[in-house]
Amino acid sequence: MSNIAEKLGADIESLRKGIGSDSRIGYHFIYPGCGYGGSCFPKDVQALIRTTESIGYDAEILKSVESVNYRQKEMLFKKIDQHFNGDLEGKTFAIWGLSFKSNTDDMREAPSRTL
Numbered sequence: 001m002s003n004i005a006e007k008l009g010a011d012i013e014s015l016r017k018g019i020g021s022d023s024r025i026g027y028h029f030i031y032p033g034c035g036y037g038g039s040c041f042p043k044d045v046q047a048l049i050r051t052t053e054s055i056g057y058d059a060e061i062l063k064s065v066e067s068v069n070y071r072q073k074e075m076l077f078k079k080i081d082q083h084f085n086g087d088l089e090g091k092t093f094a095i096w097g098l099s100f101k102s103n104t105d106d107m108r109e110a111p112s113r114t115l
Contacts, residue, residue: 034115035070073111
């Protein structure tokens with residue numbers, strides 16, 4: 001959603017508030033970010049894809065979710081690179097939040113590892 005909003009010139013925070021105001025959805029997990037990581041969700045999505053393949057079902061949505069997640073993990077670098085017109089030599093960057101979620105030191109599949 002954040003990529004679409006950016007292309008349209010829309011404010012992702014306003015969209016998040018609008019979508020989250022629907023009580024069936026809520027606000028808790030609707031935040032733009034650098035992709036998902038962790039020890040469970042990536043593994044579970046991949047396992048479900050393998051299961052569907054073993055029964056001859058093409059789980060297009062699941063495959064797309066995984067594909068978009070991998071691309072999303074590269075977006076922050078692309079934005080940084082664009083901002084500095086490709087001139088990153090000699091620049092120092094700090095990354096706040098290396099783990100895949102707050103209040104944990106778990107780095108498994110964390111988007112920061114790709115960055």
